[in-house]
Every structure is written in structure tokens, then in C-alpha cells.
Amino acid sequence: MGQRRSIFVLTCLVFGFAFLYGPILSLIVYSFNESKLVSVWAGFSTKWYGELIQNEQILSAAFLSLRIAFITACIAVTLGTMAGMALARYGRFRGRTLFTGLITGPLVMPDVIIGISLLLLFVTSAEWLGIPGSRGMPTIIIAHATFCLAYVAVIVQSRLSSVDVSIEEAALDLGARPWKVFFTITLPIIAPALVAGWLLSFTLSLDDLVIASFVSGPGSSTLPMVVFSKVRLGVSPMINALATIIVAIVTVAVVIAGVLMHRAENRRQADIQQALARAGYQ
Template identity: 70%
Template sequence: MRRRNWFLFSALCFGFAFLYGPILSLIIYSFNASRLVTVWGGFSTRWYGELFRDPQIIDAALLSLRIGAVNATFAVALGTLAGLAITRFGRFRGRMLFTGMIAAPLVMPEVITGLSLLLLFVTLESVVGWPSGRGVTTITIAHITFSMAYVAVIVQSRLSSLDGSLEEAALDLGARPWKVFLVITLPIIAPALVAGWLLAFTLSLDDLVIASFVSGPGASTLPMVVFSKVRLGVSPDVNALATIIVLIVSLAVVVSGWLMIRSERRRERDVQEALAGRS
């Protein structure tokens, strides 16, 4: 038994080292004074200054953040509606097709998705004149297309485990369906919506393949700029950029996790108070 526990602990340590070791080394070498990323030349924050003086990186980062925020917001709205339709509308004509179309972007290769969206935008431009060229609009639409599928799956799983007696009790007490959704359903699935928003934002910020298909001149996202830089060799300012992204993502995960735990504890406390008042 002790040998088995030792093996499991070793496997766990090896897995974490395999996953986070390269990230840790990247963070360490972002403070390297040498221009060569494989040679340690002393501690320095030089490359962070170089990074913030690079207008190409700054413009690409701001563009990616703007596209990611818009994409995540629309993906949550559309994905929530799709999750509600699958969970609450029961069996309707075309439900199997609708469910398959929602899940298709999850398993479709990004190359196929990007190529199909490119052909769609080219056809729309030739037929109706919109969108005029490829740029921010086409990238945002493409990201919403595949991000909403992830949000729909998250919302669907949360709604499937939701206690329907709470909504039925509110309806029996005279509340209208839209009020039941706003007052009861929405607060309960709020953690799933936050998780879906963060996932959609991360997927948009990380996407390279699809954005490369549907982008145009003057609309280079951050992954596209980083990829063009590392093709000529990894530079220390790219390490600094990656360190900043890791810090921001880690902070967002910690804050969102704290908010979800706080919301869950408040909900449990409200339920206990309601049960105590009923007794």
C-alpha cells in the first residue's frame, strides 16, 4: 500500500513537472539579461521595457483583448440560449440535428473550420457585399462560431443538474417565466456562465489557425504576431509577453474561482435559512 502511494505521488509530481516546468523556465528566462534565450546573462527586466516599446505587440494585444471580450460576451448569450433549448424544450423536431450542429465545432479540425468560414465570407461579400474584406469583424464572427459550442455544453450540463422544483415552486406562486429565469435560474447557473465566458475568452485569445484564415491586412491578432516572431527564433521579449499572459490568466482564474466559491456558499446559506424558516 505504501509502495502504491509512493508511485502515485511520483506520477503526480512528474505530471505537474511535465506540464508546468516549461512555463516556469519561460518565466525565469524572461528576466534574462542576455539576448540569447538559452544563455543566462544575469537578472534584468530589460525585455519587459522592450516589449512595451514594441507597437506591433501592443496593437496586437489590444486587438486580441477586444476581440476576445466581444466574442466571449456573444458566445455566452448564444450558448446559453442553445443550452436552454436543448435542456428545457424537450423533444422537438430537429433536436438531434440541432444538438449535432452545436457539438460539431468541438470535434471539427480548426483547419476545416477556418477554411469553411473563409469560403463563407468570400461568398457573402460577392453576393451581398458584406463583410467588405477580412478583418476584425470576420475574426470575431469566426471566434463566436466555435466558442458558443463550448458555452452551450457547459450551460447544458449545469441546467441538467438543476433542481426543477425551485422553478416549479416559483411558477406555482404566480411568478412569470421570465421572472423565474432572472430571479432563480440565472443566479444558479451564474458560475457556469462565468466559466463559459472565461473559456470563450481564452479560446479566442489562443486561436491562431482560424484567425489566420479569416484575417486580413491590419488585423493581426497576438498569436499571429507571436507566431511570426518565433519562426525566426524565440526572442526574450516573447518570453516577457508570455509571462505577462500567464500572470493575467492565473489572476483571472483565482478571482473567478473565489467568486464562484463565494456564490456557492451564499446559495447554500440561503437554502439552509429557508429550510430553517420552514421548520
């Protein structure tokens, strides 16, 4: 019975991974296709990577998307951490229900609704206050940070909910100021959650198409917008090459982040064991 169950679980695991990563592997393979037709293999070639490097439109859109994603992730982590700490540490306060709804609203709201509402906000603000002067990179950053901070707030709140509050209270009782407690105790504990939130915000911003289409302006087309406009005329192996490079970069970043988080967690566990050993020795 146990062997049959293990075979069934292994089969489900294989089919699951094949379903998830099979299309990505085929995309990587066909990025080295000689033919212009992505469905016809005509031999191994790397010419599409050369054409991709020479394509100014895609390169400028890629650099713009990377800048937007980086700034968005930093803003989302900063604001999301504040929101998460307010929800996890300040208990019941007046307006908590409304505040929680405003924070978690972007998680369940369709991207179309968020895009239209932000577009109306920017248009109205430009008419009444003259800000922003035109839609472009700043409006995309504001729009992306609006829904990315919701994910960071949920991650930080979940992490703080599992942290023993007595550690922070003991530091306060010993005379440490709140900001000292945060940077010395709280921040190292929630650092993995902040890294996870930053990476998630970066990925969501880099991947967004719908919201950016509403709030962008002339000359501020992001990479997903350019790719979408090109694939409407047919998928080119150059797009496959671009996707392969993105997959490689993301894979390397995830591996590095995983290794750093694993080492940080090992150091934290070692410090805890040393502290317990010293306390038992004393």
C-alpha cells in the first residue's frame, strides 16, 4: 500500500512539474532555433540573441522596467513594513477595520479596476493641482507601489505575528529606545520577510501589463507592453531569447537569495543555541 502511494505521489509530482516547467523549457529550446517560425526547428543558432542586443526598443523598455521595478520594490517594502507593523503590533485601534480593508483591497481587486481608478486619479489631480504634469515613469511607480505594498504588508504582518513580543518588551524594559529595538531586534528577525516582499514586489512590477497600460504615457512603454505589442503579430524567436534571459536572471537571483536567507537563518539558530547554552551554563 505504501509503495503504491509513493508511486502515485511521484507520478503526480512528475506531471505537475512537467505542466509547470515544460512550456518554459520549450521556450528556452526554441530561443536557439534558426528558423523564424517558433514551431519549426531548423537548426541550432544564437542569432536571435544578437538581434535582441541590437534592438533599441526592447532594450530601452527593459531598462525602464528594471528601474521601475527596483524603485517600486523599495517603496513597497518601506510602506508595507510600516503597515504590517501597525497591524501586528498596535492591536485594536480606531479605524483598524478600514485600514485593513484598504491594505488588503488591492490583493483581491482586479487589475483593470485598479488601473482605471488610478488613471482617473492622475487625470483629476493633473487638472486640479497640475500634478503629475504628464503620465510616465513616476505614475507607473506610484501605481505599482500601491498594489505591491499590500503584499509586503501581509508578509510582514504574518512574520511579526509569529515573533515573541517578550523579546522586544525585554529590550524596552532594559532602557532601549523603540527605534533601537526595531533596528537591533525586530529588523533582523523580519529580514527574510522583507527580502521575500522585495523580490515579490520586484517581480510583480516587472511582470505587470494591465495597470501600466492605463497609467503610462508616450515614451514610457514597459517591457511587458512592448512584448505584448509584438506578439500580437506573431511570436518571434527573439521574444523567446528575451524570455530565456529573464528566466536565467530570475533563477540566479532566487538561488542567491535562497542561499543568503539560509545562511542568515543558520546564523540566527546558532546564536540562539549559544545564548541558551550560556544561560544554562550560568
